[in-house]
Structure formats: C-alpha cells, structure tokens
Amino acid sequence: MIAGLVLAVLATLAFGALLAVALDGRLAILAAQGARQRVETEAPDRLNRDLAPAWYLALAAIGLSVVPFAEGAALIDSPVGIVVWGSCEALIVVTVFLHGWSPNAPFPLIGAYRYAAIGLPVLLPSMFVLIAAALPAESLSFVAIVDSQRELWNVIRQPLGLPLFCIVALALTLRGPMDYADAADIATGTSAEESGPARVLWDIARAAMLVSVSAIAATVFLGGPLGPVLPGPVWLWLKIAGLMALFVLGGRRIARTTPSRMLSILWVILLPLSFLHLAISGVLAL
Amino acid sequence: MTDLIVSLLAAFAAWTGWRVFRVDSMVRASFSLMLSFVAVGGIGVVLSAPYIGIATIFMMAVEMMVMAIFMVMFMMNPAGLNPMVMVHQHRISIAAGLLAATGLGVAILSTPLPSNPVPAEAPVVAQLGHELLGPSMLIFETAGVTLLATMIGAVILSSRRGRFGAADEGARPPGLDPGGPPAGRRPESGGGHHHHGGHS
Amino acid sequence: MQTFVILAGWALLAALLARQGMKAAASSAPQAAPFLGGGTPDSHAWQRYHFRPYTMALVFIAFEMEMMFMYPWAVVFVSEGLTALAEMGMFLAILSVGILYGWREGVFRWE
Amino acid sequence: MTLIIVLLGAAALIGIGLYGALSQQSFVMLMMGLELMLNGALLAIIGFWSQALGGMPEGQLLAILVMAVMAVEMAVGFALVVAIYRKRQADMTESIGTLKQ
Amino acid sequence: MGMSPLARLALRAPVPVFAAIGPGRQADVERLLARRGLRRALTPRDAAVLLLAGDLPPDAMEPLGRVHDQVPRPRRILRWTDRTETGDAVADRLATAWRGLCGGEDGDDDLQPDAPSNAWRGVGPHGQGGTGMMGGTPYGRPMAMTGLDIRDGLQLDRYTARLGPFAPMLPPGLVLELTLQGDVICDAGVVCPPFAQPADADAPVLCSARMLALLGLEDAARRVIRGGRPGALWLRGAVPRGLGRIEGGGDARERLAGYLAGTPAALAVPPLPELLSGLEWAEAMLVLASLPPSSILRATRLREAA
Structure with missing residues (x-):
C-alpha cells in the first residue's frame, strides 16, 4: 500500500513536471541547458546554492504526499494535512530566498528579497482559504476535506476560494504575474547567475511544485479523486492537468505589477477578501 | 525505535x-x-x-x-566574509550555559518522572479547539489583544513617520559647515567604519 | 512515526539527487564576476540589505500567530456553532484593528 | 525513557541558548539565544504533555503560548533594533547602554 | 550519428542569444530576436551565443569582454556588422553556430585575463583577504559601506555599481553608475550616454514591446513586434498611476497606452538622474522602458551640456 503510494507520488511528480515543462514549451530548452557548464560565482554560499533546488523539489514531493490519490489513501494521512502544506509554503519562501542569497550577486539578491516581501503576505490568503475549506470537513486532514465534498465541490460552495488560491499558486511556483523572484527587470532574478544543470534542476523543481500546488487545489476545491465512472487516481490526474494548464496559460497572459504595488494589493484587497471568504464559508458551514 | x-x-x-x-x-x-x-x-x-x-x-x-x-x-558583515567572533564575557557565558544544562540534566535524571503517555488516536486537535473556545477563552482573547498591542508597538517603534515628525530627527548632529559631515563624530573612513569588534 | 520517515525520506532523496546530478560548479575569474551587463561593482553584493517593507514584516509575524489559534478552531467550528463564530470573529476583529492601523501608517508599502 | 531523552535535549538547548544570550554582543544575536531557550522550553512542554500528562489540552495551549511569546519577542525586539539603529546607527548591546545617558 | 535522444531534443531548442547591441542596431536586433527559433536570454548565464550587432566604440570593448566571458562554455560570439546582411541570414548563422556548439565543438576562450579583481589570497587571519570586521578585500572584492538612505533615514549599506552598456533592461550603450540601498536607487549618474539609434528604434511597436517584456509578458512582446495584438490582461492597470510623470508627456501608464494605440511619444525628458533616483528598481526600469531611446539620449546629453 505504502510502496504503491510512494510510486504514485513519484510518477505523478515526474510526469506532471514533464507536462508542465512541455506546456511552457521548454522541453528542448532544458535539454540543451543541462549539457552546459555550471558557472561558479565569486565567494558564493556553496552549500545553500547546491541544496536550494533540492529543497524546492523535496517540498513539492512532501506537498504531493498529503494529497489522497483515492478516497482515504494519502501517503501521509496526517490529521493536520493542511498544516503540513502550510509549512511547505513557508519553507518555499525560505528556499527561494536562499536560492537568491547564495550566489552573492546583485540581481539574485534583489529577487530574493522581493520574493520574501511578496511571499510572506501571500501565505495569509492561502491559509484562510484552506481553513475555510476545513470548516465543513470539521478536520484539517485532506482526506476529510475530500470526504466533505461528496455532495458539492468546494469550488461551488466557496466560490472565492479557488481564485484566491490561484494567486497563491502562481506565487509559490514563481510564475505569471506573481514571479517576483525572477522578473525580467532583474535579469531573471534569483536564477540570474545559474547555468547548466543547476538552472535545469531549479526549473524542474518549479515544474514539480506546480504539480504539487495543482494537486492541492484539485483536492481542496475540485473534490480530488471524486468523480463518476473513472477510478479515483485518474480523476485526480485529470484535475491536476487541467489546473496546471490553467496556471501556465493564464499566468502567461496577465501583466505583473511593481512589487510595492502588489504588496499593498495583498494586504489591502486580498486579505480582506479572504476574511470575507472565511466569514461566508463559516456561516454556510453552520 | x-x-x-x-x-x-x-x-x-x-x-x-x-x-x-x-x-x-x-x-x-x-x-x-x-x-x-x-x-x-x-x-x-x-x-x-x-x-x-x-x-x-x-x-x-x-x-x-x-x-x-x-x-x-x-x-x-552579515555574510561573514571576514570571519570574526563578536562576543563578550565569553568564559562566564560558557560556564553559565554548561551549568544550566548540567544542572537541569541532573535534576531530570534524579527526579522520578511520571509516566502517563497520551493515548494513541486521541483527537488532540479537537481537544485543543474545545479548550480554546471553552475554558481558556479568556487566554485566547487576551492573546489577541497582546498581538494587537505588539503590532501597534512595532509600527510605532520602527516606522519613521511618527505623529511627532520623523523619528530620526535630531539623530544626526548638524554639520560644522553646511552640508558637511555631522559634528562630534569621527569622519567616516573606509575599512574601519564603526568598528566595535575589539573584544575577541 | 511513518509521517516523519516519509518527510525525511523525500528531503534526503532530493538532496542526494542534487549532489549527484550536478557536478561542482567551476569557472575562471572573469566568468565568476557578477552579471551587471558589462559593468563592474564596487563591493560584494552581500551587504546590510535594506529590506524596504520591514515594518510590514514585523506586523506580519505578529498577525500570523493567529493561524496557531485558527487551525484548532476550524476543527471544532461546526460542533461549537455560534460560540466559535463569535469568539473567532472577536479575535480577528481585534487583530484587524492592528492591520488597519498599519495601513493608516502606510506600512504596507516600500518604505 | 523517551521523556528523559526529550528533557535532556531541552536542557541542552536551554544551556546553549543561555550561553548565546549572555555572550553575544549584538542585540539580534542575543535574541537568537532567547529564541533557543524558548525552543528548549517548547521541547520540554511537548515532552511532558505527550509522556507525563496524558495529553491534557492545557499542555498544547501552553506550547502555543510559548510560540506566541516568541513572535511577540521578535516583533518588539526587532522594532526596538530599528528604532535604536535609527538613532545611533549601532546594533550592539553596549551602545544600548549608552542610550540611557 | 550516435546522438542521445536528449542531445537530439536539445538541437530543436531555440538558439539562446545574449544580445550586445551597438550603435544604430537596436531596432534590427529587437526585430530579429522576436523570430521563432531564437530566444533572447536576459542573462549571459542563460545564453550560448553572444550576438554583437554594429561597430562598438573602443571604450565598450572591455565591457563586451566581461559579458562574453560570463557566457558559460561552450560559447560562440557572432558579429553582425554588415548592415546589408538580412535578418534571415543572421538567423541562419546563429542556428549554425548553435548546432555546432550542441554537436560538441569547442567554443571561444575567455577574453579577459584570469585574475580576480583584487589580490586577496593570504591576507587576514583566515586568509580570506581582509582583517577586522569590514576591512580588506575578502575574496577579491571590498565589502559595502554604510550611507544615509533617502527614503527612511536608516544608515545601511550602499551598493554602488556601474550597470551597462549591455544590460538587457537598459537602452543599449547606456552605462549608469547606480547606488542602491536594498532595491531603491539612491543615487544615479550617467557614465556613458546610450548609443545613437535611428528613428526606427522609437517605433511605438518596439517601445510597447520593451514595456511588455518588463511586465512579464515576453510572449505578448514577441506577438506585438511581429505585428499582432498583445493578447494579455491588465496591461495598463499593471503600471502604477503617476509613475515617471513628465511634463507634457503624461506618466508611464499613459505612454504605454499611447504606444499600444500606435502613437509615438514626443517628449522633453528631464535629466536622467533626477528621473531615476529615489525609485524602486522595478519602477525605475519601467520608467526607462517607457521612454523612446531618442529621448533618453537627449536626456543624458542635457546633463553633459549643463
């Protein structure tokens, strides 16, 4: 059982990351980049530079491990699944920061701090949205959250949830209008000094994180493995793929505003919105 | 295990x-x-x-x-590019740390500790929730007020624009000549600029 | 226990992959110089970095503690009913005052 | 047995934290020492709650309060650091002493 | 040919080009790099081919060497000096060079001597190149020193660097000496004015594409250059109101709207340092991109004349 779930997580991550890279049209680019030289910078923090992509990848795997692939079958069937995912989100901010800090170069440094400024407040709407989903389930476990959507998916019951979580997802995967860590005005930011396999591994980790975030969104809002006719895992994979396409294609078409403006938007618009979302979900759940 | x-x-x-x-x-x-x-x-x-x-x-x-x-x-020197120890009363601190750790350790080893492990599968999160909303409601709300006070205090202390003008006003003494370096402070020299690290 | 082993396992696996999959970075001195579009820096990039929204960060760590109380609250919300709604409403209202105050003082901007 | 191991670990953390809080010249490093001592306290609370108190909910509440104390300590501590730095351009405990004059 | 599937896949990748643009060639290169099969790398670390367009003045040769050496190996430099050579021909040459590099050809060697910027080995108690807290040149570079900040008066470190002439977010040829605290520009000075470009570089299409690229819409920028619609949401709204306001020229948001509608901007730009200092990095780059290259050139000359 456990071995099967480990395999399921690994396979989902691998094929999902492949799909994400393909959706971005970057398969050939990564293949070419992987064979090139890996450049060292002046006096870097070598340990963190090597390990930052690995932590990002590990967090993606951990995030996917709390997702139930079939009803009641999650690799980490934790009673506090939401909190596990929350810790993953917080550690993602740390990881991206380390990735930008470690090369000791100006553009990655600006990207790292920019991401810390945006990534931290992004955690707030994310947590409120997930807690709102936990209310009708009366549990913090993803298995119970799936169970609570048997009659009605959360995407309909809590209509503000998925749009808010989309913003979080884009921020966590450094994508679209929320890619403050690797923007064009700072020459791809935290990755500006990376080349060769290190750059490829970071991109793969980002793709894997996209799989993970989509899986969480599919579980929390689209009923996860629930669905007629087809078996549970297939439904989950379909929903993950759909959400990934939404994030990739949608993220590409929205402009990114300046970080200072986004910070105000996060606190002044998105945080009150997530309060409102929580209040509505609370009243409806009673 | x-x-x-x-x-x-x-x-x-x-x-x-x-x-x-x-x-x-x-x-x-x-x-x-x-x-x-x-x-x-x-x-x-x-x-x-x-x-x-x-x-x-x-x-x-x-x-x-x-x-x-x-x-x-x-x-x-936040990145530690020049390795340097910034400590004072080093020996006393080591002694105090060791003393505290061994003292606590001896106390732990010599005290008979009760054994009453938490039952497996106990709904610990729900218990905590009921505790928060029921008996410890006052603690919970007090924590809210404390956090509010912290937020307001942090804003007042750290932001520049206070109700009474910029917080750093008066921090720099006026220069001897207009636009010059502040009076009464050593001129900024490269390398040794506020150099406090003489204690190692 | 099992949870812990899985968490540690993923971290170890990823770290091994990174260590094995990447050869050590190497470059000549001009190659290692930080990229500035052909320009040169005067100093190391690592510095006392002026993080602009620092007041926001302080407000954030105080505000974010409310999560600790909210998770257990969410579990018992339905069974406690209106009490839970009222108590958390009050708690969040108290904290919102802090957010409003911070907003009025302009801390959610690049200082 | 488990409880003894946990408490010994907590004692070690408190000892290291005490060393840090006493020895560090810089105010921010001193706060690290305090956090480490609170970490030891947190570990001891988790150990007691899990092994000796039979899962009393108050134990968990205490752990949460320790974390709240850490957050408050950090927010107020750093706000003080900012305020002092603005006045004195210094981050040393000694220069806080001179601030009183 | 015994190529692995991965290598064969790599051959189909668009050529990663870092562009070093010389006088008069900005519009040509921007149009060239919007083609399919080419990809504009924003940092030399991401590139394999360095495209040098135009004849550089002698003082730009050393920066070119720096950028060239930052491209990871194997790398190739391609010159596009002949004005009559068509974009198609250059694209072909780029593709050939890329195929060669993928096929295992040796690339160019470093142009700069292999020596650190300062002697540092053996100095200091740990051999790190410095003594004391802030002294010396650890690992060959000095550490940043403090200075008063312009926004909130905290005396934190200042990072001074010369940026350009081949920085992808600046107009080609412009070298700015910038002093940053965090990501806010505290001080800006023009070291070299941008290279002169023909009026073609001021085309509204290219100006809007530059702004779109900074807004994270590279695909939209390519579509616009090829003559399509940007096909993106929240374009004008993403530019903060009042950013880079110039008397008689509106703000950056209005200029973007104008470019998208196809009207070129005619501006009397204030001197560049005044325009940039005090702005956060992303805002400053947006302001710069919102100005047509000819106005930026005039703005830098203004300061020289004064």
Whole structure:
C-alpha cells in the first residue's frame, strides 16, 4: 500500500513536471541547458546554492504526499494535512530566498528579497482559504476535506476560494504575474547567475511544485479523486492537468505589477477578501 | 525505535542550535536556528503531537525568514566574509550555559518522572479547539489583544513617520559647515567604519 | 512515526539527487564576476540589505500567530456553532484593528 | 525513557541558548539565544504533555503560548533594533547602554 | 550519428542569444530576436551565443569582454556588422553556430585575463583577504559601506555599481553608475550616454514591446513586434498611476497606452538622474522602458551640456 503510494507520488511528480515543462514549451530548452557548464560565482554560499533546488523539489514531493490519490489513501494521512502544506509554503519562501542569497550577486539578491516581501503576505490568503475549506470537513486532514465534498465541490460552495488560491499558486511556483523572484527587470532574478544543470534542476523543481500546488487545489476545491465512472487516481490526474494548464496559460497572459504595488494589493484587497471568504464559508458551514 | 529517532532529533536540534553561534554568515545562523526548531517539531510529530509539531515548523519557518532579513539588515558583515567572533564575557557565558544544562540534566535524571503517555488516536486537535473556545477563552482573547498591542508597538517603534515628525530627527548632529559631515563624530573612513569588534 | 520517515525520506532523496546530478560548479575569474551587463561593482553584493517593507514584516509575524489559534478552531467550528463564530470573529476583529492601523501608517508599502 | 531523552535535549538547548544570550554582543544575536531557550522550553512542554500528562489540552495551549511569546519577542525586539539603529546607527548591546545617558 | 535522444531534443531548442547591441542596431536586433527559433536570454548565464550587432566604440570593448566571458562554455560570439546582411541570414548563422556548439565543438576562450579583481589570497587571519570586521578585500572584492538612505533615514549599506552598456533592461550603450540601498536607487549618474539609434528604434511597436517584456509578458512582446495584438490582461492597470510623470508627456501608464494605440511619444525628458533616483528598481526600469531611446539620449546629453 505504502510502496504503491510512494510510486504514485513519484510518477505523478515526474510526469506532471514533464507536462508542465512541455506546456511552457521548454522541453528542448532544458535539454540543451543541462549539457552546459555550471558557472561558479565569486565567494558564493556553496552549500545553500547546491541544496536550494533540492529543497524546492523535496517540498513539492512532501506537498504531493498529503494529497489522497483515492478516497482515504494519502501517503501521509496526517490529521493536520493542511498544516503540513502550510509549512511547505513557508519553507518555499525560505528556499527561494536562499536560492537568491547564495550566489552573492546583485540581481539574485534583489529577487530574493522581493520574493520574501511578496511571499510572506501571500501565505495569509492561502491559509484562510484552506481553513475555510476545513470548516465543513470539521478536520484539517485532506482526506476529510475530500470526504466533505461528496455532495458539492468546494469550488461551488466557496466560490472565492479557488481564485484566491490561484494567486497563491502562481506565487509559490514563481510564475505569471506573481514571479517576483525572477522578473525580467532583474535579469531573471534569483536564477540570474545559474547555468547548466543547476538552472535545469531549479526549473524542474518549479515544474514539480506546480504539480504539487495543482494537486492541492484539485483536492481542496475540485473534490480530488471524486468523480463518476473513472477510478479515483485518474480523476485526480485529470484535475491536476487541467489546473496546471490553467496556471501556465493564464499566468502567461496577465501583466505583473511593481512589487510595492502588489504588496499593498495583498494586504489591502486580498486579505480582506479572504476574511470575507472565511466569514461566508463559516456561516454556510453552520 | 521511537527513542532512537527522538534522540537523533534532539541531538540534531542541539547541534544546529550550537551552530547558530558558530557560523559566520547571519543567514546560515538564522536558518540553522530554524533547523533546530524543525527538529523540535519533528520530535512533536513523533511523540503524537502532530498539530504542535507541524505548526512549530510552520511558524518558525516564517519567523526565521523574518529573523534572517533583520539579521542581514542590521549586522555588520552579515555574510561573514571576514570571519570574526563578536562576543563578550565569553568564559562566564560558557560556564553559565554548561551549568544550566548540567544542572537541569541532573535534576531530570534524579527526579522520578511520571509516566502517563497520551493515548494513541486521541483527537488532540479537537481537544485543543474545545479548550480554546471553552475554558481558556479568556487566554485566547487576551492573546489577541497582546498581538494587537505588539503590532501597534512595532509600527510605532520602527516606522519613521511618527505623529511627532520623523523619528530620526535630531539623530544626526548638524554639520560644522553646511552640508558637511555631522559634528562630534569621527569622519567616516573606509575599512574601519564603526568598528566595535575589539573584544575577541 | 511513518509521517516523519516519509518527510525525511523525500528531503534526503532530493538532496542526494542534487549532489549527484550536478557536478561542482567551476569557472575562471572573469566568468565568476557578477552579471551587471558589462559593468563592474564596487563591493560584494552581500551587504546590510535594506529590506524596504520591514515594518510590514514585523506586523506580519505578529498577525500570523493567529493561524496557531485558527487551525484548532476550524476543527471544532461546526460542533461549537455560534460560540466559535463569535469568539473567532472577536479575535480577528481585534487583530484587524492592528492591520488597519498599519495601513493608516502606510506600512504596507516600500518604505 | 523517551521523556528523559526529550528533557535532556531541552536542557541542552536551554544551556546553549543561555550561553548565546549572555555572550553575544549584538542585540539580534542575543535574541537568537532567547529564541533557543524558548525552543528548549517548547521541547520540554511537548515532552511532558505527550509522556507525563496524558495529553491534557492545557499542555498544547501552553506550547502555543510559548510560540506566541516568541513572535511577540521578535516583533518588539526587532522594532526596538530599528528604532535604536535609527538613532545611533549601532546594533550592539553596549551602545544600548549608552542610550540611557 | 550516435546522438542521445536528449542531445537530439536539445538541437530543436531555440538558439539562446545574449544580445550586445551597438550603435544604430537596436531596432534590427529587437526585430530579429522576436523570430521563432531564437530566444533572447536576459542573462549571459542563460545564453550560448553572444550576438554583437554594429561597430562598438573602443571604450565598450572591455565591457563586451566581461559579458562574453560570463557566457558559460561552450560559447560562440557572432558579429553582425554588415548592415546589408538580412535578418534571415543572421538567423541562419546563429542556428549554425548553435548546432555546432550542441554537436560538441569547442567554443571561444575567455577574453579577459584570469585574475580576480583584487589580490586577496593570504591576507587576514583566515586568509580570506581582509582583517577586522569590514576591512580588506575578502575574496577579491571590498565589502559595502554604510550611507544615509533617502527614503527612511536608516544608515545601511550602499551598493554602488556601474550597470551597462549591455544590460538587457537598459537602452543599449547606456552605462549608469547606480547606488542602491536594498532595491531603491539612491543615487544615479550617467557614465556613458546610450548609443545613437535611428528613428526606427522609437517605433511605438518596439517601445510597447520593451514595456511588455518588463511586465512579464515576453510572449505578448514577441506577438506585438511581429505585428499582432498583445493578447494579455491588465496591461495598463499593471503600471502604477503617476509613475515617471513628465511634463507634457503624461506618466508611464499613459505612454504605454499611447504606444499600444500606435502613437509615438514626443517628449522633453528631464535629466536622467533626477528621473531615476529615489525609485524602486522595478519602477525605475519601467520608467526607462517607457521612454523612446531618442529621448533618453537627449536626456543624458542635457546633463553633459549643463
């Protein structure tokens, strides 16, 4: 059982990351980049530079491990699944920061701090949205959250949830209008000094994180493995793929505003919105 | 098995805690403290305190991120490019630390400890929730007020625009000649600019 | 226990992959110089970095503690009913005052 | 047995934290020492709650309060650091002493 | 040919080009790099081919060497000096060079001597190149020193660097000496004015594409250059109101709207340092991109004349 779930997580991550890279049209680019030289910078923090992509990848795997692939079958069937995912989100901010800090170069440094400024407040709407989903389930476990959507998916019951979580997802995967860590005005930011396999591994980790975030969104809002006719895992994979396409294609078409403006938007618009979302979900759940 | 993992994690927590004061880079110091917290959270998970354990990791990851930001902001030589020890009363501190640790250790080993483990599969999170909303409601709301006071205090202390004008006004004495360096302060020289590190 | 082993397992696996999959970085001195579009820096990039929204970060760590109380609250919300709604409403209202105050003082901007 | 291991670990953390809080010249590093001591306290609370108190909910509440104390300590501590730095351009404990004059 | 599937896949990748644009060639290169099969790398670390367009003045040769050496190996430099050579021909040459590099050809060697910027080995108690807290040149570079901040008066470190002439977010040829605290520009000075470009570089299409690229819409920028619609949401809204306001020229948001509608901007730009200092990095780059290259050139000359 456990071995099967480990395999399921690994396979989902691998094929999902492949799909994400393909959706971005970057398969050939990564293949070419992987064979090139890996450049060292002046006096870097070598340990963190090597390990930052690995932590990002590990967090993606951990995030996917709390997702139930079939009803009641999650690799980490934790009673506090939401909190596990929350810790993953917080550690993602740390990881991206380390990735930008470690090369000791100006553009990655600006990207790292920019991401810390945006990534931290992004955690707030994310947590409120997930807690709102936990209310009708009366549990913090993803298995119970799936169970609570048997009659009605959360995407309909809590209509503000998925749009808010989309913003979080884009921020966590450094994508679209929320890619403050690797923007064009700072020459791809935290990755500006990376080349060769290190750059490829970071991109793969980002793709894997996209799989993970989509899986969480599919579980929390689209009923996860629930669905007629087809078996549970297939439904989950379909929903993950759909959400990934939404994030990739949608993220590409929205402009990114300046970080200072986004910070105000996060606190002044998105945080009150997530309060409102929580209040509505609370009243409806009673 | 549980004992083995717990002792490994406890040793890891202590080792990373020790590294905090031994690494040169402030970023590494902050995140080594974070690893120490993560290990404690891990012990919590192993000892059937899933909520407290994981939430420790969550909260501390965020707090240590902020810690790292402030460490780099205010520490001289934040990346430890020139390794340097910035300590005072070093011997006394080591003695105090050792004394505290051994004293507590002896006390632990010599006291008969009660044994009443938490029952497996107990709904610990729900118990905590009922506790918060019921008997400890006052503590819960007081915590809210305390956090509010903290937020307001932090804003007042750290932001420049106070009700009474810019907070740094008067911090720089006026220059001897207009636009010149502030009076009564050593002129800024390269290299040794506010150099406090004479205690090692 | 099992949870812990899985978490540690993923981290170890990823770290091994990174260590094995990447050869050590190497470069000549001009190659290692930080990229500035052909320009040169005067100093190391690592510095006392002025993080602009620092007041926001302080407000954030105080505000974010409310999560610790909220997770257990969410579990018992339905069974406690209106009490839970009222108590958390009050708690969040108290904290919102802090956010509003911070907003009025302009801390959610690049300082 | 488990409880003894946990408490010994907590004692070690408190000892290291005390060393840090006493020895560090810089105010921010001193706060790291305090956090480490609170970490030890947190570990001891988790151990007691899990092994000796039979899962009393108050134990978990205490752990949460320790974390709240850490957050408050950090927020107020760093706000003080900012305020002092603005006045004195210094981050050392000694220069806080001179601020009183 | 015994190529692995991965290598064969790599051959189909668009050529990663870092562009070093010389006088008069900005519009040509921007149009060229919007083609299919080519990809504009924003940092030399991401590139394999360095495209040098135009004849550089002698003082730009050393920066070119720096950028060239930052491209990871194997790498190739391609010159596009002949004005009559068509974009198709250059694209072909780029593709050939890329195929060669993928096929295992050796690339160019470093142009700069292999020596650190300062001697540092053996100095200091740990051999790190410095003594004391802030002294010396650890690892060959000095550490940043403090200075008063312009926004909130905290005396934190200042990072001074010369940026350009081949920085992808600046107009080609412009070298700015910038002093940053965090990501806010505290001080800006023009070291070299941008290279003169023909009026073609001021085309509204290219100006809007530059702004779109900074807003994270590279695909939209390519579509616009090829003559299509940007096909993106929240374009004008993403530019903060009042950013880079110039008397008689509106703000950056209005200029973007104008470019998208196809009207070129005619501006009397204030001197560049005044325009940039005090702005956050992303805002400053947006302001710069919102100005047509000819106005930026005039703005830098203004300061020289004064």
